[in-house]
Amino acid sequence: MNIRTADKISKELERLVFTGELQNGERLDEIKLATLFGVSRTPVREAIQKLATSGLVRQEPRRGAFVHQPGPVELIEMFEFMAEIEATCGRLAAKRISEDALAELDLANEKCQLSLDQGDADQYYLENEHFHHLIYKSAGNEFLEHEALKLHRRLKPFRRIQLHLRGRMKQSMDEHREIVKALIEADSTRAADTLRDHVAIQGEKFNHLMTSLKDKSI
Amino acid sequence: MNIRTADKISKELERLVFTGELQNGERLDEIKLATLFGVSRTPVREAIQKLATSGLVRQEPRRGAFVHQPGPVELIEMFEFMAEIEATCGRLAAKRISEDALAELDLANEKCQLSLDQGDADQYYLENEHFHHLIYKSAGNEFLEHEALKLHRRLKPFRRIQLHLRGRMKQSMDEHREIVKALIEADSTRAADTLRDHVAIQGEKFNHLMTSLKDKSI
């Protein structure tokens, strides 16, 4: 799909930030990265600029680009926004979702339950992700879907931590069922509200999140 | 603030797209643009990539970047999303807005009315914009505010056309009053609903929009 090495480097840099190999506030040394990837500065610069627009790094004119992990406040704000976007997806999906998609949602939920039974958090995360992506798509608005995916992706590293909190998986599962029920009944208000709460809870459990992150960012 | 010529070029290219000097589907010839701006290809490329992430141009590997004006479907989708974002801002603002901000909203509305009385659509547009920006800010979520501003800006050229439709200014004004009333009463649901309708109406009057745009894009 994308043959540009600049894009590959962008993805790789993203990974380095997520894994913490590039720490918050750290400057992205173009030359160092270029030699690391075995390329010239040009594609590295392009990659950095791409990351800058997605908010992962901040650029200061004539000073360079610095890794920017969201602080507590920004993170809460992002989760709040995510909750609202998901609520919107639910609201629209309640009116527009197809029978096929509903069946798929059910299937995804079953798989979630299976992962839960097996205590496989990673697998649960994967199926959970699929569940939400289905809802994004079912909103019937590709622009919205794209934005939802973008933010979802950005919050991924923080969301993932959440699932390992005690009892969260079980609770999340129950909420999924509520959501599907609202969608089946085409109750857009309830679909929106349950989805909003389902996501917002992650922001509210922020004390836990904070402590899990202390060594990583802030 | 930003001394990078690449950023200046980015803004300039944006202008060229908005004014229609660069038409939809047209390829952005790096060399031609470089000579036009009197610089080398490097900053032009950076500018183009920035526009690509904002959606104004689409890049095809090894083929170049092409101006991408949203078509009817995409435009409807964007307006629908904008409506939902504004609804969210209203929902949150209803709970969080300060007395000062409410006073400012009132002032903005008065100025809107004044422009309406004078039949000054451009002035009305400016004050209207200020009104909405105030609501974005009053949601008390800077991330959300930023996203709202971004999309608002992207839709600017299409929204503007709307206001010149017969009777739209007057109707818009009435809706503004409804919105402020809901905010004063801290009625988050009504604030959200009125704001959503206020914006969504622009998407619904799409037949008008289409015809106004026919020569420009699609």
Add this chain to the structure above:
DNA sequence: GATGTAATTCTTGTATACAAAAAGGTTGAC
């Protein structure tokens, strides 16, 4: 005349070179 293929030209993507600004270090005055 139409179609498929090879050579040529153009354009993108990457590497390197250069200019200017910022960071860092050194020397000197107090």
Add this chain to the structure above:
DNA sequence: GTCAACCTTTTTGTATACAAGAATTACATC
């Protein structure tokens, strides 16, 4: 010892050079 001015080094931002893929044209074949 501290601070400041000056010089050196480093690093960003831009220009130019080069490599490789895409588009175009010319040509041959049917």
